[in-house]
Amino acid sequence: MKSLQQHMRLRMPMILTSHSDNSSAEFAGSYYDGKSSRAHSVSVIFNGSTISINGPGIKRTYQTSSVKVSEPLDNAHLMLTFKDGSACELPDSSILKSMLAKTGRRESLAVCLQSKWTTAAFAFLFLILLIAAGYKYALPVVADAASHYISDNTLSIISSKTLQNLDINMLKPSDLTEERQSDLRRRMSEIKFADNANLKTNIEFRNTPFGGPNAFALPDGTIVFFDSLVNLADNDEQLAAVYAHEAGHVYHRHGVRMMIQSSAVALVLASYFGDVSSIAGALTGLMLNAKYSRDFERQADDFAAQTLLNNNLSPTLLGDFLMKLERKCKKKQSDNNRSMLYDYISSHPAAEERAREMQRYIYHK
């Protein structure tokens, strides 16, 4: 069997000598004095506490603790940087690395993680978990907190810009008569919210060739009804219920929160894929593309039910209308097998379940 020394010599031709106790070894390297670009061929003697450089006209000794050792990499040369600005480059240094490790030199967490595939794989898994957890738990909380820092003025600018964009690209003016529109506005302005709500709403009517019956709220309190939704309702009280539901979204700042969340996601995705220009484009269409979570819908339903009760109206109005909406959309979908872009139902919790919730309000409150 070969001795350790012979073995190392065969595998590591750079090592000139290596003592069997492994506490001292000699390596071939290039020394640079920091004053000129001349490369001096030297031998580097590592002796536990000291590192000596020996070559023609060069004889230096440094304390090991004062030497800066570069991060270990697979193919890159090891660089020893000394206090006087000079440095030594060692082509093959795996032995020196392990010897330096024995002197109590600790590598950073990053180096420990990246040096092996197993730890790198763990880092990858942990990264995925971290991103998933951040998206599910941290982002909504942060967005909620941040939404309170956006001024009303900003909200109204964002909202009017969004509506302008939609008017240009998707929406058409309403076909409802002026009388019908002002009648509905008057009917809805009679709905009083709880004293602490302090809501200012502004009702708009639009027609659209895309999607089914729908209504949506913009962050500044603008609530847009589609003609198809108005025509679907059995009576104006049902529309008032939808209005109360949308006002709930405004009250809980759902629109702004979704906008903050979506732009945060867009920002992260853009920085990952390195395309910043996509952020600007993504922002405008966000409001409608973003689906409210079930929690947001429930909050809005609760707000609606409370408001309806306060105005001596039945919370079942909303439930009845939701059921009707669902039947209509189901029928339409079977008629026409294309999925609707802004399908009111698909983003909402099952209408039947919500209708039941509304019933509950009557008995409990």
Added chain:
Amino acid sequence: MNWHYKIEGRKVGPISQTEMDRLVKIGLVRPDTMVWNDYSNRWQTYNEAVNGSSDEDADEPWAPYKGPGKSFQQNSAEPPKYRPVFTTPLSYETCHQIEFTGSGSEYFRIWIVNLLLTVATLGIYSAWAKVRRNKYFYRNTRIAGSSFDYHGRPIAILKGRLIAALLLGTLFLFKNIIPDYYLFGLVVFGAFVPWLVTKSLAFRMRNTSWRSMRFRFDGTVRKAAKVFYIHGLLSMLSGGIFYPLFYHRQKAFLFNNVSFGRESGNFGISSAPFFGVILKTAGITALAGMSIFFLSSTMLATILQFFGTKIAVLFLIPVLIYLSFIFIGFPFYQVNMTNLIWNNFTLGSLSFASSLKFSRFAWITLCNTLFTLITLGLYWPWAVVNLTRYRAESITLVAQNGLDQFEAGLSDEESAAAHEITDAYDFDISF
């Protein structure tokens, strides 16, 4: 007149007449070196190129060269105007191909750990990540057996990132919230640009070392302001027509002000070839886009039927132009611009020969893009390493006087003190 020459079987060029004269003078281009120029439009020996034919005057191969455009026929009545002097005999030992030893699998691990720590620290670690990434690429790049090193401090980079985030955030707010004041925001942002660029270049150079000697950048904010406000505005106001001039001035600002030891850089080429490269790129991109469009003409009828003419014109054609830019125009531009810049740059007695080839570069770009898309971005580290390796290894450094003669310009103490002072105000921004 533009020249090309062959070095160790690799084509190098285009280079200017001045650069060619210099290479002849230092002995890199010899009588038997294969060269190509606009005039001859074929590969021949340098001797043939300047004298017409080699066998006519075999005894006096270095007789007069009369300059571009004139007859290459020898006229014995005129005294020789130009006679190359060979100061040093040519030796290919003076040519050093840049080596790159990084690997995709190793960089993947570094990248993923960087990403994890950056996410876990809400982005703060990104400055440390940048240092570790730069160190990986610098330390795996070698010339004549010695590797480069990067010394940037994460705190300085963090500072730069904060400044950049602040400026870009303000600009973003201006654009989206109060669009009426967007122009004002742009002006404020523009006022910072020359200062930011100069500081960042100085930071990058000062923190790059080879054989433990730092590079230096001596460009001033005043010079940068001239580049950005005169040539930048000219480019903007002309709708991009003068962009090549602007780009040339930016590169000249970088390469004329860089130095290593006591030797400083010289960017020895006018802006005219820059116009050429950019015009050719635009032409080739448009041509490629159109030919893809017409090649798929069999499908064209179906496309028109399916999407309608309006969508085909508004959507399909821009997409095709975009694709042909990514896979044909961009590689063409990169290859020609990189070769043009490096082949005309000298650092003291050092010169560079860049021999990127379009076919290889385009193939790497195509593979990188496809695999990165298929793997949802996980192939990215391999893609970066592939391209870096090809770019690095295509450059040959020509060091006629060797690589040992660079001397530090300042004394030890002075440079150390200078480092301390600049470190305190240091920051780095990468655009």
